[in-house]
Amino acid sequence: MSKTSIPDAVDASAVRLARPTSVWTRPLLIAVALVVMAVLPLYLDAQMLKIGSWSMAAAVGAIGLTMLVGTAGQLSLAHAFFAAVGAYGYAFLAAPENGAAWPPALAALGGIVIAAFAGLLFSPVAARLRGLYLGVASLGLVFIGQHLLKNLVPVTGGVNGRSVTPFDIFGFQLSGGSPAFSVAGVPFGAQERMWYLALFSLLVAIYLANGIIKRRPGRAFTMIRDNQAAASALGINVQQYKAAAFVISSAFAGGAGVLTGLAYAYLTPQNFGLGLSINFLAMVLIGGLGSVGGAVVGAVIVTATPLLLASFAAGSNLLAEGGSGGYEAGTVSSILFGALIVILIIVEPGGLARLGQRLWQRVRGAGVTSTKGTP
């Protein structure tokens, strides 16, 4: 990707010179997308809203992982572990009984900080290992995490799990139903509010991630990924930055965990197994390594497809029912993701983000040739 970025940039500026109005296209598209996201809860039913909130929660974690894998070049299969730390951290801190009874906003922040701290504890290992080695080693954390979730019963509730206190600010619940009110005739229950909470958190995550990737730390991560020796020759403290990348990505995973916990309202150890780590990796890869927008799209695809397939299959007899041993929705969507990953890596390692960019350039490229044609 880094090799092709220079001609792309030249291309883009040429286009910009030729058509100054195109500067507005991007902000305009973003504004339209935001408005659409904001009014969707007025039209979608509870099930679709749930799928949306879960997807956005996953997207926050995927953004963290894309920074680690794509920007810093460090593979991690431990993302599910840090999401679990965030989720259970919040559940414990916010719970009025069997917990610390903190105000939810503070508890959410606490969950993220604990996840980041867990990342910091692992960073002596993370900072020393390079890409592949770290990925293989980090697998261990998922299994250790499962053990802790099952055995630290006072905090995690063991195998049976524990419920999650709804999020509220000064008594106004943002992931629960009280106090009740409605907008334009649509009652705003738990799902509608959760949608906005997830949307707001996702926007904050995107803003922070772009801030990190496009500024000094992001450039340092990329430099370390491409050439460790050159990076340290330029005065970048390689170990510190690698550790930092791991801590940042853990904090994002923690945020995703808190949101997932709120959206599920109940946590069990199965939610945070190796499967989740692999799903996070699938999201990041389908979206395109290192691309924040791609991670969001990937998260939506990976989270929503099995659920949509399941609800679609319930109405038709195209897919087998769950537990029947046939091709049920979960199996079909897993095979789809697997195939998508394999094909994307073979055909376009940049993922959907790169494919989208190419398509975009072709659309604009047509514009450039036509302006060149007319003197």
Add this chain to the structure above:
Amino acid sequence: MKLIQVIILGLSLGAIYGLIALSFVTIFKGTKVFNLAQGSVMIVGVYVTAQLSGPIGFFGAAAAGILAAALLAAILDRIVALAPRGDHLVLTILTVGLDIILVAETSRLIGTKFVTVGDPWGSQTITLLGATVPVTRVVALVVGLVLIAAFFLVFRKTRFGIRMRASSADPETAALMGISQRSVSLSAWAIGGGMAAVAGIFLAMFPNPGLDSSGHLLAFHAIPAVIIGGLDSSEGAILGGLIVGVTQTVVTSYASSLRFLGEGIGDISPYILMILFLLVRPSGIFGTKELVRV
């Protein structure tokens, strides 16, 4: 449990883990790809064995299962080879994609059953040096050691082994000397797949109840062995396997006095050992230290 019994059981589990670790390392050395779909390859071998062991007997079925796993691994190698060469991180993630597909299909096939291979040893036990151990574990230890010895003999003494080692040491020069890199990577994957299947077949025997649909995770239990021994060292894989096998067996058998660490501490003890090990020696016992030439 007597100490001698624990050690024999630990060594035989270690031989199984050593085989899986060796299969990871063989593929890694041959192609610089860490095959995360290895667990699925293993379970496909076990599944084929289980399906055939009724009609054609255990030994024929085991041979068929091992061949099936080797063939599957060779197919995976060809798929990985389609991707643009270079970034091993991305190629390793590609194997995650393959793993997702294989896990979905094998768990659909297996469902909620336990896959058993119908071996002739059943639940018999034998008394060795005053310790009672399952016959299957003794067979596993012997077969494991024989296979490992054969592996090293082939890699040290035959022309085939020299080709493999030369390609692993310096792929470009080896290619210039007329060694087909395509057949080297195919053989590495096929050998790796076959070894994983052997280990899987032993893991599906007594005292285990068989493999369930999450059996592919058992291959990941050998990853601490790979890391402890060193990612690119065959000797390390064996030593790592033995260390991990003994550790897990010892911790499991003294679990009652380690109650405060929680239920099932034995199963995760290899991972804890691995992380402690990484703090002291990040490149493993025999692994090559990463050197950077500027």
